[in-house]
Amino acid sequence: INYFFQGIVRCQFYFHKIRLHVESPETLVSAVQGSNATLPCHYRYEPALSAPRKTRVKWFWQPVSGEGQERDVMVAIGTRHRSYGDFKGRVRLRRSAPGDASLVINPLQSDDTGRYRCEIIDGLEDESVTVQLKFRGVVFPYHSSRGRYLMNFHEAKEACEKQDAHLATFEQLYASWDEGLDWCNAGWLMDGTAQYPVVEPREACGGTELAPGVRSYGVRDKSLDRFDAFCFTSSIRGEVYFLQHHFKLNFTEAVEACQSDGGRIAKVGQLYAAWRFVGLDQCDAGWLADGSVRYPIIQPRMNCGTSEPGVRSFGFPPKHLKHGVFCYKVRW
Ligand SMILES: *[C@@H]1O[C@H](CO)[C@@H](O)[C@H](O)[C@H]1NC(C)=O
Numbered sequence: 001i002n003y004f005f006q007g008i009v010r011c012q013f014y015f016h017k018i019r020l021h022v023e024s025p026e027t028l029v030s031a032v033q034g035s036n037a038t039l040p041c042h043y044r045y046e047p048a049l050s051a052p053r054k055t056r057v058k059w060f061w062q063p064v065s066g067e068g069q070e071r072d073v074m075v076a077i078g079t080r081h082r083s084y085g086d087f088k089g090r091v092r093l094r095r096s097a098p099g100d101a102s103l104v105i106n107p108l109q110s111d112d113t114g115r116y117r118c119e120i121i122d123g124l125e126d127e128s129v130t131v132q133l134k135f136r137g138v139v140f141p142y143h144s145s146r147g148r149y150l151m152n153f154h155e156a157k158e159a160c161e162k163q164d165a166h167l168a169t170f171e172q173l174y175a176s177w178d179e180g181l182d183w184c185n186a187g188w189l190m191d192g193t194a195q196y197p198v199v200e201p202r203e204a205c206g207g208t209e210l211a212p213g214v215r216s217y218g219v220r221d222k223s224l225d226r227f228d229a230f231c232f233t234s235s236i237r238g239e240v241y242f243l244q245h246h247f248k249l250n251f252t253e254a255v256e257a258c259q260s261d262g263g264r265i266a267k268v269g270q271l272y273a274a275w276r277f278v279g280l281d282q283c284d285a286g287w288l289a290d291g292s293v294r295y296p297i298i299q300p301r302m303n304c305g306t307s308e309p310g311v312r313s314f315g316f317p318p319k320h321l322k323h324g325v326f327c328y329k330v331r332w
């Protein structure tokens with residue numbers, strides 16, 4: 001039986017008049033890829049037990065879309081535990097107090113998001129709670145340096161990975177639309193669909209008949225159909241900065257200048273993450289590793305692009321032109 005009670009999900013069952021409660025104070029956990037996450041799950045008996053019982057804790061995982069079977073993450077009986085598949089060696093129970101069956105995942109990998117179910121098994125019956133894990137991140141549209149609508153699914157996936165990102169899921173694009181992402185060019189998503197988010201319906205963007213929302217072309221042919229991409233980047237482990245330099249640089253010089261400074265020329269995903277999570281605001285256009293020129297704005301102001309915060313792009317200019325450069329350094 002599930003009770004939703006003051007934000008706490010409670011499950012309980014009756015077992016020789018002793019009730020087992022399984023609950024989670026936090027059913028949505030957001031974390032940063034590459035760091036760690038703790039998914040809370042606690043169980044207790046009512047009335048309290050006089051002698052400890054043998055309880056089995058089992059965690060399952062399922063993609064957020066709800067498609068596909070639940071997969072085993074780990075199982076623990078007493079101090080013995082076992083983890084499975086991709087989770088092997090990366091998960092443990094927190095066990096910070098009696099009844100603490102919280103799952104610690106360290107480090108988080110890019111495909112760890114989804115629904116986690118904590119099941120406590122005692123005797124013949126069991127109770128569980130579900131905790132959703134999502135990544136804090138930012139979605140950005142990306143197109144090939146050769147032009148628009150030129151990438152098939154596989155090329156789009158690779159293009160995002162080259163920018164230190166992944167193809168976005170529908171949930172991630174939807175959340176970005178909800179936060180105001182408006183983009184008129186359809187891009188591939190992880191599930192093989194092509195979609196685009198519209199906040200302000202307009203003629204030039206699918207017409208004014210349709211309501212605002214994420215518009216879909218549906219599932220497309222992964223080899224034959226060509227679109228742009230929506231990439232998702234979750235975090236940066238390093239620092240992105242605009243290189244202070246005496247003069248402007250062509251692309252070759254920009255790559256070398258970052259190396260001389262002990263870093264590397266930044267990737268598009270790293271610039272977006274720095275803009276979104278560190279508040280990088282720089283009204284100077286700079287080269288990036290893919291040969292594009294962009295700059296990040298938090299506080300819109302005169303002569304600095306449009307009225308909304310965002311990462312502005314000058315596309316892919318000829319590489320002999322002179323600009324600034326954004327570099328990236330790993331922080332340990
Ligand atoms: C887990 O992440 C937190 C910050 O979210 C950090 O303080 C802690 O050191 C990390 N623990 C491990 C074992 O990496």
Ligand SMILES: *[C@@H]1O[C@H](CO)[C@@H](O)[C@H](O)[C@H]1NC(C)=O
Nearest residue numbers: 249250251252253319320321
């Ligand atoms: C950039 O300038 C250097 C000279 O400083 C030159 O050798 C190089 O070919 C130029 N690169 C491009 C892409 O124009």
